[in-house]
Amino acid sequence: xxxxxxxxxxxxxxxxxxxxxxxxxxxxxxxxxxxxxxxxxxxxxxxxxxxxxxxxxxxxxxxxxxxxxxxxxxxxxxxxxxxxxxxxxxxxxxxxxxxxxxxxxxxxxxxxxxxxxxxxxxxxxxxxxxxxxxxxxxxxxxxxxxxxxxxxxxxxxxxxxxxxxxxxxxxxxxxxxxxxxxxxxxxxxxxxxxxxxxxxxxxxxxxxxxxxxxxxxxxxxxxxxxxxxxxxxxxxxxxxxxxxxxxxxxxxxxxxxxxxxxxxxxxxxxxxxxxxxxxxxxxxxxxxxxxxxxxxxxxxxxxxxxxxxxxxxxxxxxxxxxxxxxxxxxxxxxxxxxxxxxxxxxxxxxxxxxxxxxxxxxxxxxxxxxxxxxxxxxxxxxxxxxxxxxxxxxxxxxxxxxxxxxxxxxxxxxxxxxxxxxxxxxxxxxxxx
Amino acid sequence: xxxxxxxxxxxxxxxxxxxxxxxxxxxxxxxxxxxxxxxxxxxxxxxxxxxxxxxxxxxxxxxxxxxxxxxxxxxxxxxxxxxxxxxxxxxxxxxxxxxxxxxxxxxxxxxxxxxxxxxxxxxxxxxxxxxxxxxxxxxxxxxxxxxxxxxxxxxxxxxxxxxxxxxxxxxxxxxxxxxxxxxxxxxxxxxxxxxxxxxxxxxxxxxxxxxxxxxxxxxxxxxxxxxxxxxxxxxxxxxxxxxxxxxxxxxxxxxxxxxxxxxxxxxxxxxxxxxxxxxxxxxxxxxxxxxxxxxxxxxxxxxxxxxxxxxxxxxxxxxxxxxxxxxxxxxxxxxxxxxxxxxxxxxxxxxxxxxxxxxxxxxxxxxxxxxxxxxxxxxxxxxxxxxxxxxxxxxxxxxxxxxxxxxxxxxxxxxxxxxxxxxxxxxxxxxxxxxxxxxxxxxxxxxxxxxxxxxxxxxxxxxxxxxxxxxxxxxxxxxxxxxxxxxxxxxxxxxxxxxxxxxxxxxxxxxx
Numbered sequence: 001x002x003x004x005x006x007x008x009x010x011x012x013x014x015x016x017x018x019x020x021x022x023x024x025x026x027x028x029x030x031x032x033x034x035x036x037x038x039x040x041x042x043x044x045x046x047x048x049x050x051x052x053x054x055x056x057x058x059x060x061x062x063x064x065x066x067x068x069x070x071x072x073x074x075x076x077x078x079x080x081x082x083x084x085x086x087x088x089x090x091x092x093x094x095x096x097x098x099x100x101x102x103x104x105x106x107x108x109x110x111x112x113x114x115x116x117x118x119x120x121x122x123x124x125x126x127x128x129x130x131x132x133x134x135x136x137x138x139x140x141x142x143x144x145x146x147x148x149x150x151x152x153x154x155x156x157x158x159x160x161x162x163x164x165x166x167x168x169x170x171x172x173x174x175x176x177x178x179x180x181x182x183x184x185x186x187x188x189x190x191x192x193x194x195x196x197x198x199x200x201x202x203x204x205x206x207x208x209x210x211x212x213x214x215x216x217x218x219x220x221x222x223x224x225x226x227x228x229x230x231x232x233x234x235x236x237x238x239x240x241x242x243x244x245x246x247x248x249x250x251x252x253x254x255x256x257x258x259x260x261x262x263x264x265x266x267x268x269x270x271x272x273x274x275x276x277x278x279x280x281x282x283x284x285x286x287x288x289x290x291x292x293x294x295x296x297x298x299x300x301x302x303x304x305x306x307x308x309x310x311x312x313x314x315x316x317x318x319x320x321x322x323x324x325x326x327x328x329x330x331x332x333x334x335x336x337x338x339x340x341x342x343x344x345x346x347x348x349x350x351x352x353x354x355x356x357x358x359x360x361x362x363x364x365x366x367x368x369x370x371x372x373x374x375x376x377x378x379x380x381x382x383x384x385x386x387x388x389x390x391x392x393x394x395x396x397x398x399x400x401x402x403x404x405x406x407x408x409x410x411x412x413x414x415x416x417x418x419x420x421x422x423x424x425x426x427x428x429x430x431x432x433x
Numbered sequence: 434x435x436x437x438x439x440x441x442x443x444x445x446x447x448x449x450x451x452x453x454x455x456x457x458x459x460x461x462x463x464x465x466x467x468x469x470x471x472x473x474x475x476x477x478x479x480x481x482x483x484x485x486x487x488x489x490x491x492x493x494x495x496x497x498x499x500x501x502x503x504x505x506x507x508x509x510x511x512x513x514x515x516x517x518x519x520x521x522x523x524x525x526x527x528x529x530x531x532x533x534x535x536x537x538x539x540x541x542x543x544x545x546x547x548x549x550x551x552x553x554x555x556x557x558x559x560x561x562x563x564x565x566x567x568x569x570x571x572x573x574x575x576x577x578x579x580x581x582x583x584x585x586x587x588x589x590x591x592x593x594x595x596x597x598x599x600x601x602x603x604x605x606x607x608x609x610x611x612x613x614x615x616x617x618x619x620x621x622x623x624x625x626x627x628x629x630x631x632x633x634x635x636x637x638x639x640x641x642x643x644x645x646x647x648x649x650x651x652x653x654x655x656x657x658x659x660x661x662x663x664x665x666x667x668x669x670x671x672x673x674x675x676x677x678x679x680x681x682x683x684x685x686x687x688x689x690x691x692x693x694x695x696x697x698x699x700x701x702x703x704x705x706x707x708x709x710x711x712x713x714x715x716x717x718x719x720x721x722x723x724x725x726x727x728x729x730x731x732x733x734x735x736x737x738x739x740x741x742x743x744x745x746x747x748x749x750x751x752x753x754x755x756x757x758x759x760x761x762x763x764x765x766x767x768x769x770x771x772x773x774x775x776x777x778x779x780x781x782x783x784x785x786x787x788x789x790x791x792x793x794x795x796x797x798x799x800x801x802x803x804x805x806x807x808x809x810x811x812x813x814x815x816x817x818x819x820x821x822x823x824x825x826x827x828x829x830x831x832x833x834x835x836x837x838x839x840x841x842x843x844x845x846x847x848x849x850x851x852x853x854x855x856x857x858x859x860x861x862x863x864x865x866x867x868x869x870x871x872x873x874x875x876x877x878x879x880x881x882x883x884x885x886x887x888x889x890x891x892x893x894x895x896x897x898x899x900x901x902x903x904x905x906x907x908x909x910x911x912x913x914x915x916x917x918x919x920x921x922x923x924x925x926x927x928x929x930x931x932x933x934x935x936x937x938x939x940x941x942x943x944x945x
Binding site: 079 | 461472839938
């Protein structure tokens, strides 16, 4: 494997890693299903004594920079990557994020003004952040960047975990408060805790200077021998008990009924962390190193064979350890307000912020919901990070004992996920007794 | 009914949405429209004369004098002789029956101690050995026997043992005594003989003559021997010294001002030894052989040796064959690559019986032979070359490449370098420097070892067609031509800080 191919593989892996990530869930604030509202704000109480949340799915996806469909086309079982296109769309800072929430069963029991909740979820997330300098290095080469320092270290993570929670919501007058305590069990993780790799090519005779503070941690994912020999095996959804890689998290929420029509809500979700202890390995490259070419005298004395690739692989001096490490959950913060125009119409404003291992993200949406009999139709215009064109839509159906929901913050993006910069969708159902 | 229709609508909508997203799952992935230019360092070497020579063979050593002048030694196998070789311990010597009737037996030491050519032993100290007696008598009485050797003493006491036979009432059979330790006992003789006495007394007090008597040495070994040793020879032949300095010579003059053959001897034997070359033959790079001629070859040379007053010390000797006492300079500058020698070492070469010598159990002599090559040389259109394997076949996407060569020459010789790409049959496909050979000026060493070393930068480019041409090359042959720089004619010394710094980088353009 040449060094050039290694860089290309890194770029491609980042490009295709689970198609985006962004855990925005804006239009869900308008849902008529209280289980969805409760998942977004633990202060939400139920409208029935017993509510069972059925298995559902939530997935969000976001790119900034190179989208999958921008550079990859497929024909006759061959994936083709267009380097020219990649270079034209890459931005100074690029990221990919994807979040998948597989909701298992949940049980909500309400008595008087208290709702007690318990449930199980599996969550997966993937994210990556990298500079255009990494892409340019791989596709253009370093010859036009002599004596310039290129920052090429990608920051990324690939993670899955189980979540079991117990929650409590209570309405006191016009104020609702609630919280959930969550026990987490990590399934697998591969993530960076430090991501600095700087490379400078000297103009004298192209000696390479690396200045690294890079650490990649793995729990059961990466089998690494050297840069030319490694294997990534991410078994995302696997039940192996809840006693390994244990973590804890909390969700907190508050709601205020200003009056009969106007409601303000705020929540902080996924505040917590996981401690990875099982099958842990850390790969660290720190300090400054240089590659100045082969010492011919030493080569003649010691060996008859010279491979440039082998020499380059050896200069990064990756140290392997087996130290436990922690990863924080991607905290999500939401403030929303709704106003009931009449019993069949609601308008709202929702804001969202995600505190991620990548860059923080934020969004704001203007929302409207109309009830038509048993149907609830929602519409939304949202500005999500740098993307102003997000038209959301939702459909809820209330059959009394059964409620079904489907919605997305960017309905148009679902039609073209390979090229869209940001989208999500949720499918859910609940039984109300 | 309405609820069911709504449910079906929702499910079908979900399936349609999923169908819109189709993840390609190709078997292979390839990149197109790739136009990259990659700059990599290839070589960064500081090759000093010390490094170059040390890489040419395991028999090489370097000496740098106080002025930094370099001398190379090509070392030959050491000739080593020890007491164990000259006077090997003799196990289990059995001296047969002692002659009778007189209870005195005289043994010749020459029969006892093996030494080629003979000797007159004055003094010897035993080590690691012991002595056993064997006797027999037909007298059917208890017999008390005392055997003593007046010439073997220790701390003033004579070596004497007393024992009885027939105590058990068994008569007519041989009786063997236990082994009596001889460690540290010293034998002194002035006539090269060993006299052994016994007294055999019956129970009734009568002196008798034994029917049989003999003695066994478990091992005959000496810690110290002193005496006269007659002339004796040992030979070492067929040794070879490989000279690496011409291993890459192709043509041209490369003469050494003062090559030498040095012989260094360490000797702790206490008698003279003379070494003579039966053959000293030099073979050049063309396979032609020549013999070295000179005084030492004709007459041989004597080692120094410690005197009796210098027991336990080592005497050093050094002999040099150089241009003043031999034809070695003339012969060596015919591009010698092998030196083959055949020597004989002769102890007491003049057989002088007035020389009383000695040896101990740790005595030895070492003879180190080396070709000493002071690096004071004359160069005239010298061409050196070597060939290395290369493999460019995996660089299929490379469309052209530019190599940048930076050289700092600290030798007082101007250089011309060219490299040829050879195919599988050894035929040149192309050369690295197409227009002309890469020329590097020599360093100015007129101030001695300090020098002004010029730096040369050269670019060479292989375009698409040229790179395609050399992609099939399997070897690269490098030739370098050297000449003295202007104003520095005649032999020049090479100093330890002489060398050459080479840096090579490449910009490789890839297209796909």
